[in-house]
Amino acid sequence: xxxxxxxxxxxxxxxxxxxxxxxxxxxxxxxxxxxxxxxxxxxxxxxxxxxxxxxxxxxxxxxxxxxxxxxxxxxxxxxxxxxxxxxxxxxxxxxxxxxxxxxxxxxxxxxxxxxxxxxxxxxxxxxxxxxxxxxxxxxxxxxxxxxxxxxxxxxxxxxxxxxxxxxxxxxxxxxxxxxxxxxxxxxxxxxxxxxxxxxxxxxxxxxxxxxxxxxxxxxxxxxxxxxxxxxxxxxxxxxxxxxxxxxxxxxxxxxxxxxxxxxxxxxxxxxxxxxxxxxxxxxxxxxxxxxxxxxxxxxxxxxxxxxxxxxxxxxxxxxxxxxxxxxxxxxxxxxxxxxxxxxxxxxxxxxxxxxxxxxxxxxxxxxxxxxxxxxxxxxxxxxxxxxxxxxxxxxxxxxxxxxxxxxxxxxxxxxxxxxxxxxxxxxxxxxxxxxxxxxxxxxxxxxxxxxxxxxxxxxxxxxxxxxxxxxxxxxxxxxxxxxxxxxxxxxxxxxxxxxxxxxxxxxxxxxxxxxxxxxxxxxxxxxxxxxxxxxxxxxx
Numbered sequence: 001x002x003x004x005x006x007x008x009x010x011x012x013x014x015x016x017x018x019x020x021x022x023x024x025x026x027x028x029x030x031x032x033x034x035x036x037x038x039x040x041x042x043x044x045x046x047x048x049x050x051x052x053x054x055x056x057x058x059x060x061x062x063x064x065x066x067x068x069x070x071x072x073x074x075x076x077x078x079x080x081x082x083x084x085x086x087x088x089x090x091x092x093x094x095x096x097x098x099x100x101x102x103x104x105x106x107x108x109x110x111x112x113x114x115x116x117x118x119x120x121x122x123x124x125x126x127x128x129x130x131x132x133x134x135x136x137x138x139x140x141x142x143x144x145x146x147x148x149x150x151x152x153x154x155x156x157x158x159x160x161x162x163x164x165x166x167x168x169x170x171x172x173x174x175x176x177x178x179x180x181x182x183x184x185x186x187x188x189x190x191x192x193x194x195x196x197x198x199x200x201x202x203x204x205x206x207x208x209x210x211x212x213x214x215x216x217x218x219x220x221x222x223x224x225x226x227x228x229x230x231x232x233x234x235x236x237x238x239x240x241x242x243x244x245x246x247x248x249x250x251x252x253x254x255x256x257x258x259x260x261x262x263x264x265x266x267x268x269x270x271x272x273x274x275x276x277x278x279x280x281x282x283x284x285x286x287x288x289x290x291x292x293x294x295x296x297x298x299x300x301x302x303x304x305x306x307x308x309x310x311x312x313x314x315x316x317x318x319x320x321x322x323x324x325x326x327x328x329x330x331x332x333x334x335x336x337x338x339x340x341x342x343x344x345x346x347x348x349x350x351x352x353x354x355x356x357x358x359x360x361x362x363x364x365x366x367x368x369x370x371x372x373x374x375x376x377x378x379x380x381x382x383x384x385x386x387x388x389x390x391x392x393x394x395x396x397x398x399x400x401x402x403x404x405x406x407x408x409x410x411x412x413x414x415x416x417x418x419x420x421x422x423x424x425x426x427x428x429x430x431x432x433x434x435x436x437x438x439x440x441x442x443x444x445x446x447x448x449x450x451x452x453x454x455x456x457x458x459x460x461x462x463x464x465x466x467x468x469x470x471x472x473x474x475x476x477x478x479x480x481x482x483x484x485x486x487x488x489x490x491x492x493x494x495x496x497x498x499x500x501x502x503x504x505x506x507x508x509x510x511x512x513x514x515x516x517x518x519x520x521x522x523x524x525x526x527x528x529x530x531x532x533x534x535x536x537x538x539x540x
Contacts, residue, residue, distance in 0.1 A: 003145060008058035010144040012051045013151045014088035019047045019331045023158050033252035033296060034316040038169040044158045046327035051151065058084070078137040085140050087339065168255040173302035179287050181380055186483065186508050187439045189376050190277075190385045190500070191426070192241070193419045194234060194293060195392040197449035198227070198475035201416055206467055209399070209413045213424035217443065217479055219488045222515045224522075226494040227478035229447045232534035234294050234313075237446040238387065242276040242301075244501025248533055256299035271300050277383070277501050278304040281508060286382030289375040291368055293389040306381060309371045313389070314360030357459075358406040362396040364389050366404075369422055376426050377433035382508065387446075388422060391415030393459040411463035412449060440483045440507050444497055445476040474530055480518060482507070489515035494529030495522055 013020065023043050032038070061077065201211065202218075203225070230240035231247065239260050240247045249261040251268075258271045278288045282304055289307040290297050294316075298308040320326040365388070372386045390396070395410040397403070399417035423443070430436040451468035454460050478497055502525065506512045512521055 004062040005059055006148040007141050007144045008055045008062060009051070009151055010148040011058055011084060011088060012054035013154070015054060015091055015335055016047060016051055016331060017092045018334050019043070019050070020154050023047055024154060024161070032165055032169050032255045033258065034294070034312055035169055035255070036296070036312045036317065037322055038162070038166040039321040040158065040162050040166065042322050042324045042327050044162065045324055046331055048155070049328060050331050082137055082140060091335070165255065171256070172298040172308070175302060175308055176282060176304055176306055178306050178380065179282070179285060181287060181382070183379070185286070185382060186510055187435070188383050188504050188507055189439050189441045190383070190504060191441065191443045192238070192387040193391065193443070193445050194387065194389050195447060195449055196416070196419060196445035196477055198477050199473045200412065200449055200467060201477055206413060209416060211416065211420040213420045213427065217423065217481060220486055221479045221481035222489050222491060222518050224478040224491045224495070226492060226529065227444065227476055228474055228494065228496050228530045229445065229476050230496060230498040230531050230533065232447050232450065234446050236533060238295055239271055240498050241446065241500055242278070243274055244277070244498060246498055246531060246533065256296065258300060276301060277385070277504060280505060281383040284508060286508060287380055289378070289381040289384045291372045291375055292385070292387035293364060293368055294387070307375060309368070311364040311367055314357055314364060318356070319360050320356065355407045358394045358396055361389060361394050362404060362406045365396060369425070373426055373429040377429045377435055379433070379435060383504065390419045390422065393454055395459060411461045411467065413463060413467060438483050441481040442500060442504065443477060443479040444500065448472070448474050448476055474534065482512070482514060482518065485515065489519070491519055491522065493523065493526065495526035496528050496531055499525055
């Protein structure tokens, strides 16, 4: 019976081939850059349980066959065993895109797919007729015995990966010690509202949307009408903004490192080793604080920050991947793919719903917005950088009711209204602390609303279609309320916001104090408007 136990284990492992691939595939390791916690523990624990449960089922069938005996029952059990093996092979096939039903239909056409199925069926029938049920089943059992060590090898490999990646994913750099704060020195709050579009928010704002906080800020600030971001996605744009250099490509290489390709230098360097606004502000004697989304700022540059908080993007690091129970269910749903032509059903059942994304996004927003109010109002920091996850989809606000909701069913305009509300809450927190008037506030975005990207995704709504036509503009808001400024000024010349890094240093150095000096500085330093790095094919 020991051999039958090994066969049962091996067959169960084949059924969970996709789960093993998820646990062991090197392709996903770069994604640990976007995770705040290591997901491998829950995935592996769920996989071990599921393999044990299916092994117990197969072994019980083998045991029952032996107890029952008889020629008829023996044939029935052998046929069932071979059917299970074929289903396991089909489960593996479904994981290969080119061999999926959709892939085969594309490459062979519907008649070719039918012909292939008939050919495979004929080969199976021929094998049974030629070799007999008993010989075929014994050959399959021998093959499974040969494959039986895979489970132990996979378990050892997964344990090694957990030791290698588990601790680095959870480890953040120790914050820099606080410097003595000087009350009379300049102070800057740099706000990035992710995916905030200048055209929708200002130039062509729909009549159904009101943004009183942004309008109030605009009326008393320096407002640029033709500002363009450094890149078309967050992964690339944020490091460019913080380092002050255009970046042509980024590549995560581990939980705490992002490689940046900088065309001006003809080199690819690690972000953690690259000087940025925080290291330079600290060298000038300023305490620095960050509250951010998406990038693992505290793992990459946390040692140059006096205070650091961050949350991962739910689109890349879904919380349900950290749940043991949800992983058990998700892997079991994956077994449906073993049934011919049921792969699409398995994918639909295991696909994360927009509501799940909304719940995770709302949790990120709540955590970051409350932390942002605290650091923005504090007098301890000379430079505070806040990167918030709105108005980026999914939509988590109902502007008609003025309520947060993980299933608001709203649109991009609702999230714009939430960005406006957030700006007001930050302003009031600073006014209560007496820091608003003495702080230069810079408000912008990392990229525009990518309507051509979201149009084919679940978050897109009818109101989004009415707001955005086929024309995509790459402008983002750029507002600077200088300390003590009371009147507005408009700047129409095009420029790229990668200059913000240098601009903030000029303000901290006391070399820009009013809108006239700011306009003159931009005139002297602006070069390009639109960035050549606008692709966001792999962005979420």
